[in-house]
Amino acid sequence: TDTDKGIVIPDNWPGYPLDLFTFPEHYSEDLDCVYIPHGVIMDRTERLARNIMEDLGDHDIVVLCVLKGGYQFCADLVDCIKVLCRNSNKTLPMRVDFIRLKSYLNDQSTPDLHIEGAENLSGLSGKNVLIVEAIVDTGKTMKTLLDHVEAFRPKMIKVAGLLVKRVPSGTGYLPDYVGFEISNRFVVGYALDYNEYFRDLNHICVISDRGKQKYKI
Ligand code: 5GP
Numbered sequence: 298t299d300t301d302k303g304i305v306i307p308d309n310w311p312g313y314p315l316d317l318f319t320f321p322e323h324y325s326e327d328l329d330c331v332y333i334p335h336g337v338i339m340d341r342t343e344r345l346a347r348n349i350m351e352d353l354g355d356h357d358i359v360v361l362c363v364l365k366g367g368y369q370f371c372a373d374l375v376d377c378i379k380v381l382c383r384n385s386n387k388t389l390p391m392r393v394d395f396i397r398l399k400s401y402l403n404d405q406s407t408p409d410l411h412i413e414g415a416e417n418l419s420g421l422s423g424k425n426v427l428i429v430e431a432i433v434d435t436g437k438t439m440k441t442l443l444d445h446v447e448a449f450r451p452k453m454i455k456v457a458g459l460l461v462k463r464v465p466s467g468t469g470y471l472p473d474y475v476g477f478e479i480s481n482r483f484v485v486g487y488a489l490d491y492n493e494y495f496r497d498l499n500h501i502c503v504i505s506d507r508g509k510q511k512y513k514i
Contacts, residue, residue: 327508346377436470
């Protein structure tokens with residue numbers, strides 16, 4: 298349907314000028330614009346939590362947070378679900394588990410994907426699993442992860458992705474719950490990094506050429 302892709306941010310969206318918001322001084326030269334302000338991320342997350350409650354309410358779920366980039370979205374999503382649970386008659390008992398993936402160097406996806414913490418997913422067998430990931434780019438990471446998790450025979454797997462990129466080379470994979478569809482630009486902040494920088498930035502921003510140079514490995 299119309300809402301499957303979440304909030305669609307068009308290619309011509311210039312972002313907001315940095316001066317209209319607050320952000321850490323140490324990144325003042327490293328960003329082009331505020332692409333999605335923190336408050337908008339939170340508002341959208343609140344609605345995703347409601348959708349998840351409506352679909353999965355009264356089941357038990359295991360939330361599988363994909364580190365490191367997914368930690369902020371996962372924490373905020375779980376918080377929103379907790380608020381809904383204590384303010385309604387529906388319940389959604391949750392466990393939280395973590396898995397760590399790494400495939401990026403600088404702003405390029407690399408073919409070798411490392412999964413850490415994957416040995417110990419036997420607890421997912423027979424469970425309803427909600428994978429929480431910050432961003433789906435080509436979709437390769439998600440496909441690898443899904444194959445991996447499926448091997449542990451969960452009862453059901455759903456995926457929540459905060460951001461999905463419009464990429465020509467993409468697999469066309471869409472998470473069950475999507476926050477925003479964005480253009481094919483490298484974004485940072487809200488726990489998304491560039492070589493481990495920018496996780497301490499609250500908004501989702503577009504990195505500047507200068508920022509890319511400065512933090513290049
Ligand atoms: P995919 O396998 O879908 O191409 O890549 C997904 C992974 O690449 C994400 O989990 C994330 O780590 C990284 N990634 C892709 N695009 C971006 C981006 O714009 N910014 C950041 N910080 N990471 C990205």
